[in-house]
Amino acid sequence: MSMSVRMVLMFLVLLFVTLVSAYNACPKCGSIEVPYPLSTDESCGDSRYKVYCNNGVLEFLSAGGFYYKVLSINPSFYKLIISPPSIQKNTCYSSDFTSEGLRLDENLPFNISTHNTVMLLNCTEALLRSPLNCSTNSFCRQFEEEVEEGSGCRNTLCCHYLKDFSMASHMIRVRAGGCSAYTSVVDMKPGASFDSWNYGIELQWVPPN
Numbered sequence: 001m002s003m004s005v006r007m008v009l010m011f012l013v014l015l016f017v018t019l020v021s022a023y024n025a026c027p028k029c030g031s032i033e034v035p036y037p038l039s040t041d042e043s044c045g046d047s048r049y050k051v052y053c054n055n056g057v058l059e060f061l062s063a064g065g066f067y068y069k070v071l072s073i074n075p076s077f078y079k080l081i082i083s084p085p086s087i088q089k090n091t092c093y094s095s096d097f098t099s100e101g102l103r104l105d106e107n108l109p110f111n112i113s114t115h116n117t118v119m120l121l122n123c124t125e126a127l128l129r130s131p132l133n134c135s136t137n138s139f140c141r142q143f144e145e146e147v148e149e150g151s152g153c154r155n156t157l158c159c160h161y162l163k164d165f166s167m168a169s170h171m172i173r174v175r176a177g178g179c180s181a182y183t184s185v186v187d188m189k190p191g192a193s194f195d196s197w198n199y200g201i202e203l204q205w206v207p208p209n
Helices: 003-023 125-129 139-146 148-153
Strands: 028-029 032-034 052-054 058-060 066-072 079-082 108-110 116-123 156-163 179-188 201-205
Touching: 003 139, 058 079, 116 125, 116 139, 116 148, 125 156, 139 148, 156 201, 179 201
Parallel strands: none
Antiparallel strands: 028 032, 052 058, 058 066, 066 079, 079 201, 108 201, 116 156, 116 179
């Protein structure tokens, strides 16, 4: 088979995949496009890539039964960003504390990317034995001092870490006896001012075969 024929065939295959994906994409949810393979119901997308459109708000459901708002989707890189849980006013508890933070079903094709800087708040001293940054220059100190939502966590032990491949890629955990709250920033830039932080939790998915 000649090179030119191969290139034509490859082009036709890519065109077919693109057309099928576009045809099977779900309707927009609010202002957010829902690209294939994400699925809001059985008639579109791939059911393994389930997201939920609730009253015009696109949401991601954790294995713990907690809904997180989807902030953005990048289908070219198989990624979406969800909103971190809120921290209850005048306390230091994440709204997903009862479900022990963010937990992903390991049987589904989603995982937590390595672009998230996670700040754990109101932690016990057991965290001091961990490799996390719990020093006075930790990013979490800025969050507590400068952001109203973090004010209820002041004067408690906090730590931060960058998610990497050596850590569990399906969980950000909070619990009694550990830390009671957390937030996350995507693509944290060293030296960036706190008001430029991009709050979110970036998830990535494995594309369909």
